[in-house]
Amino acid sequence: VDEKFEKCLRKAEDYTLSDKTKTDPLPYLFMSRCFYEMSKRDEFKEAFPKANVDCFKYISKYAQMAKKKPAEARIDEFQDYLNELRKFGISEAEDRIGKGKVSNAKFYFDAMVDVDPKDAGALIMYAYCLEFAKDKKCALSYDKAKALLTNGEASSDQDVQKDFLKYALIFYSTKLSEKGSNDAALEWMNLGDSYFKGDAEYKAAKSLIGG
Numbered sequence: 324v325d326e327k328f329e330k331c332l333r334k335a336e337d338y339t340l341s342d343k344t345k346t347d348p349l350p351y352l353f354m355s356r357c358f359y360e361m362s363k364r365d366e367f368k369e370a371f372p373k374a375n376v377d378c379f380k381y382i383s384k385y386a387q388m389a390k391k392k393p394a395e396a397r398i399d400e401f402q403d404y405l406n407e408l409r410k411f412g413i414s415e416a417e418d419r420i421g422k423g424k425v426s427n428a429k430f431y432f433d434a435m436v437d438v439d440p441k442d443a444g445a446l447i448m449y450a451y452c453l454e455f456a457k458d459k460k461c462a463l464s465y466d467k468a469k470a471l472l473t474n475g476e477a478s479s480d481q482d483v484q485k486d487f488l489k490y491a492l493i494f495y496s497t498k499l500s501e502k503g504s505n506d507a508a509l510e511w512m513n514l515g516d517s518y519f520k521g522d523a524e525y526k527a528a529k530s531l532i533g534g
Contacts, residue, residue, distance in 0.1 A: 335353040338350035339354070339384075346391055347395060351388060386437040409484065412435055415428075416428035416431040416448070425451075433449055448494070450463075489518075496529075
């Protein structure tokens with residue numbers, strides 16, 4: 324609130340380095356928040372050139388600690404920040420994909436999955452980045468996303484996640500269609516039907532593929 328980001332960062336880091344508190348989730352969340360805020364301000368660019376990456380590095384650590392101490396993580400309380408960070412990560416990743424640096428984008432999607440393993444949109448795009456890099460581990464992430472969508476378990480309560488799921492399904496299905504794999508493309512689009520009933524954009528994208 325006081326915008327004393329460096330002071331907050333140092334204090335939070337002290338907690339992560341102490342044997343007594345290094346498994347507490349919240350210090351990692353506050354480190355992420357500090358780096359995120361600093362990434363938006365020119366005054367910190369020289370001293371913290373990787374702030375736009377470090378905010379995701381520490382949100383992943385927060386997510387890891389949250390698994391051990393879910394009650395202390397208070398995820399619901401910080402959902403606004405998590406959604407803001409998701410939007411930022413999507414923007415950063417899309418920028419890299421647009422520049423042909425697809426492999427560099429996977430870091431952001433991986434962090435999003437760390438925070439929410441049921442984020443099917445992030446799983447699809449993470450898998451796409453792995454596939455682009457010819458990493459066979461992409462199949463596992465695609466399968467996880469398919470299972471979530473098939474079972475109706477994909478996260479969609481947060482608007483940013485639902486919007487990104489729609490983007491990911493259209494993006495990946497279009498890529499498949501462009502390669503001549505229309506059946507596979509339609510299979511993926513069909514998986515999103517229950518999530519985007521009555522959505523004109525989704526219906527139009529599916530129609531272009533041939534569904």
